[in-house]
């Protein structure tokens with residue numbers, strides 16, 4: 356009989372230490388946990404048992420995958436400071452395989468230590484995990500005050516596996532750094548880069564220098580760090596590139612109680628469509644040519660903005676980044692003579708339903724194929740892998756550009772026939788090193804944006820001029836049971852509750868160029884309503900009508 360299918364007695368010692376360790380982290384009563392869009396995310400004080408159990412699953416997964424390193428990130432990204440979360444990272448640096456999400460949910464919801472042990476052993480058997488195999492875990496946390504206690508819970512789980520486990524603690528760092536280190540650790544060819552934060556910064560800085568050539572120094576860039584961990588990453592990156600791109604950190608007050616993501620950061624700017632008040636009052640964006648960007652609380656989202664005519668706030672979000680980058684890469688492929696014939700390489704874009712309609716139209720009109728997938732990086736990432744070069748961004752600024760392995764080989768072995776062709780190929784390869792291939796990274800994306808602007812000779816207004824966003828509105832509706840709202844067609848339509856979609860369609864028809872959809876959030880206890888239309892008054896009325904329909908369908912209003 357194999358160890359995987361063996362009865363628990365073979366691992367009696369392991370299970371008994373698991374039992375004593377788990378007793379310290381009982382599941383809070385009356386809470387149902389679910390591994391959502393970005394792992395488990397809720398109020399931090401509910402999470403110790405969840406983190407403990409997520410770490411158990413990470414060890415199972417690593418053992419199942421012959422000891423490949425699995426990542427564990429403790430963060431709640433852009434959520435308010437009292438929240439926290441935990442998500443697992445697969446060996447290639449990607450999000451946890453979807454088929455394992457249900458196992459994470461099952462472990463998190465075991466009501467007692469006994470049921471946890473029995474679920475753990477059942478899972479090990481069912482998933483063919485040989486518990487005697489070695490495992491490897493890499494973990495990190497963001498700057499939240501609740502982080503250290505959750506790391507204790509994580510260590511409590513790892514301690515159960517004693518010597519058969521390799522553990523790397525990255526301490527406080529950004530989510531994309533963790534994803535990079537996991538990918539680099541598992542890269543047996545050793546070509547992806549040194550598996551450390553420094554290795555990552557050096558790799559990015561080197562590629563940035565190749566791409567910038569003799570361009571620069573650029574005008575200083577203001578970077579709103581959401582008072583989070585991005586401030587640390589920015590300071591480290593700055594040491595390598597400040598002579599070409601001077602970076603001025605803003606909202607970098609790590610450790611100030613309540614400051615994280617409060618009135619600042621990428622989510623604030625995108626949702627409010629306004630400057631963080633601290634930046635508005637400082638007047639810095641009224642300087643000639645000034646541009647700024649905001650990161651979120653774990654530095655995997657990025658949005659840019661500037662003041663038109665030194666007055667009017669203009670947002671350059673994930674859609675604007677995706678469009679500019681896709682067109683830039685397409686032009687490089689043209690210069691490299693790689694858009695036609697047998698060795699043609701195709702650049703495509705992946706968006707979600709939240710992408711502004713104008714961005715989709717712009718790309719379609721220029722022959723860039725666009726795919727729409729459900730919300731969540733895992734969906735975008737996988738769809739982007741189907742292109743030779745896949746550009747994916749959520750409108751909120753989370754995204755990256757994936758170069759397929761065959762594209763990299765094709766670029767490496769291409770024979771240029773002119774200095775221009777050689778230069779374009781060199782730049783494409785440098786882009787593949789600059790851009791995080793595991794997950795979206797605000798810092799890497801920021802360098803990418805700066806490279807494209809420098810090559811085009813553009814400032815923020817020229818970038819912005821490509822297309823005009825349709826006025827849009829994103830609202831949250833807190834309903835008694837968000838799970839009664841079920842979607843289809845990449846979340847663009849509701850299948851349940853029955854009949855609601857028809858009413859939404861009626862509301863949409865009443866406004867010019869209207870579009871609206873409703874979906875339950877995977878990270879917060881609410882339903883999200885998105886609307887866009889030709890004019891601001893129309894979009895406000897559409898968003899409010901659809902929100903009313905949602906409330907009515909939830910039984911919250913009588914008519």
Ligand SMILES: CC(=O)N[C@H]1[C@@H](OP(=O)(O)O)O[C@H](CO)[C@@H](O)[C@@H]1O
Nearest residue numbers: 392393731732749751876877878879
């Ligand atoms: C409208 C929106 O921005 N939704 C966000 C948000 O997901 P929800 O499932 O909508 O809560 O958080 C996710 C994780 O960060 C991110 O991937 C996604 O884009």
Ligand SMILES: [Mg+2]
Nearest residue numbers: 432651653655
């Ligand atoms: Mg984030």
